[in-house]
Each structure stands twice: as C-alpha cells, then as structure tokens.
Amino acid sequence: MSKGQSTGSDNRLLAEALSCVRGERLLFRGLDFLLEPGEAGLLTGPNGVGKSSLLRLLAGLLQPSAGSFIAPEKKALCDDRLALDEHLPFEQALRFWAKLDGKGQADVAAAMAHAGLGHLAEVPVRYFSTGQRQRARLARTYLTGAGLWLLDEPANGLDTASVDQLGVALQSHLDGGGIILAASHIPLPIAFDFTLKLEPLEDLEACL
C-alpha cells in the first residue's frame, strides 16, 4: 500500500504503522489499530503527545510521515474550533454545513435537538456560552451523517447533564454502525472497545 490515505469505500478505520512528525518532532510512530463499524476507540495520553494531530491526520488535514490508513469516505471532525458564522442565528449557521453535507431542514432540527440546542435556533452564535459552543460543535458533527466521528475533547465545558446527552448521541451513532475515535480526559459515558494510550516518545526510548 502506498504512503498516505488509500481511497476506498471501506467503512472500517484501519491504521497501519502510522507516524507523524510535526515541527521536526516525532509525535508518534508505528501506530496500528482497527475499528470496525459500531466500535469506539478512546485516545489517551498527556498533553502535546499528538492526540489532536492523530485525529487531524485521520480527518485528512495532515499527511502521515509514514504508514497509511483506510477510513470511511465521510468523516466528521469535532475539534476546538467552531466553524460556524458568529453573527448568524445558530440554525442558519448550521444550514450552511447542512447544504455541504447534503442534509435538509429536518436534519438540522434533529441535530440541534440532539445537542440540546433546539431552543437557541434563533440566537446568533456569538452569544453562546462555552458549554453551548461545545454543544454547537457537536450538533455540527451530528449533522454530517458521517460514518466516522473524530472527536477532540468532546466533553470539554459540558455540564453533567450535557455529558449524559452526549453519551446518548454517541451510543446511537455506534448502534447505527458508526465509528467513534475520541480523545478525552473527561470520562465519556459509553463503552470503548479499546484504549489507545499515546506516550511521549522520549520515555518510550528510555524503556527500550
């Protein structure tokens, strides 16, 4: 297999010997894992170890420096950036992504309800609180209808009730045959099929 992403309409997430170098620093190397439809993986590890970079790499935003991966064609990335027009009412801002994702009005309403933001449809995004912004990111992710969800700290800034609500959404995605790979230091209320622990490479070399 050639370096980088091989395009296939595979609905698994399969990584083979993935390595990533950023800013002349090797973040991780030789990562192998497989997530079948309906499975969830948890990424853990200290700050700066490359969790976000791995998610961005799988989303197609970074090139692996070695190794390759196969991923479902439709992916959703939920990172710390909102990517919604701040001055627009929430529903209208979501509708832009709905059009790109080929979704309709009903899907937008469902995604908002799923994220517990149905009552804020008419409120401009710039008035959202930290927790509401996080839920808005999740709503944008739910809306994609993508098979693979790449979640970077999805529970950041959420209260307990919202974390439970997030758990319901994640579980229904898994039940529908979706795949989740999440980096989170807040325990998420779903059962993970495996945990991928990224270690700082200096420590790893000291062990060898």
Place this chain on the structure above:
Amino acid sequence: MFVMNSIATIIWRDVRQSYASGGTWLPVIFYLSAATLFPFAVGPDRALLLQTGGGILWIAALLATLLPLDRLIQPDLENGVYDQMIVRGLSDEMIAAARLVSHWLAFGPPLLLAAVLASGLMGLDGAALGTLLASLAIATPALAGLAVMIAALTAGMKGAGALGGLLLVPLAIPLLIFGAGSLSAQGSSALAFLAAISLLLVAITPFAAGAALSAVRE
C-alpha cells in the same frame, strides 16, 4: 456535481456575508473619498482633471484593493471553516477558487458602480468613462485574485494587513501601468495587455492561494 453544488453554496455564503457585514462598501467609500478629495487638492481645473482623473481613479482602485485583505481568509481559517471543508473532501484549490469568485462578486461590481460616480467628479465624458469602466472590469478579477493570494499567504501572521499591502502594491504595478495606460490615445493595445495579465493572475490564484492554505495547515 457535489463539488459544483458545494462551491456554489460556499460562494453564496461568502457573498452574502460580505454584503451583510458592510465589508463590501468600505472600499467603495474609500474610492469615492479619494475621488472627491482629488479635485479639492489640485483645484477645479477642468483640463487638468480630465487629463489626470482616470489615473487617479486607477490608483484609488488599487488602494481600495488593500482594504479587505485581512478579512478575506484569516477569519475563516481561524474559525476552522477551511478545515471542515477539507474534511468534506474539497481541495485547497477549490476553496481558493471559490474565494476568488466570491471576493470578486463583492468587490468588482460595487467598485465599477463607484467608478461611474467618481468619474462624474473628475468630469470624464462618455468615451473616457467607457474606457475606464472597461479597464476596471478587466482588472478587478486580477485585483481580487491578488488580494486572495496575498491574504492566504499572510494569514496567521502578525501585522498581516501591513505586510499584505507591501506585497500587493508591487505585484499590482503591471495592472496599473496598462490599466491607466488604456486611458491614453493608444488605449486598445493596453487593454489587451491588461486582459492578458488579468487572465494570468486569475488562472494562478487558485493554485497559489491553495498552496498557501495547505502550507498553513501543516
């Protein structure tokens, strides 16, 4: 089909946003201010205004290009909008091409409208006005392309606006020479050169700006 629909959606969003935010009218107001101030500065000598007015309107158009530089790419880049488009399978070149079209739609037509008003202040008559409008219509896509390229190159840098101005002005000189030159007697060959430069700049914009967008992600 997916790509064409997506690009149309993106262009529509950008255009609506720049008209709604008022960002479109700032260059127009600047342009009209420059045109209004010039007769005050050099005096109401009709012959002098006729002779120099077209050139001044061209300089004003070039400077008006600088105004929206820091709002073209930076906000969407910072907010992760381009990342989300890439995740959805759009390429950097397509994003840049869409930005070029949407920026021109928000920049070109209003500037042409302002040029009609401004040329009244300079006393430009029918034929000269026609040539001025033709040259601006040919050059505004290139000016929009330069703005998008430089905005993408400087996105994420401190003082991007000032640096962008420094980069853009020298690159726009050929446009100014042939654009303002088209107002003189041998106008038609200058217009042809202007069109050639404009086509070149428009053609390279998606690739140059796309490469810049891709580089900033690494």
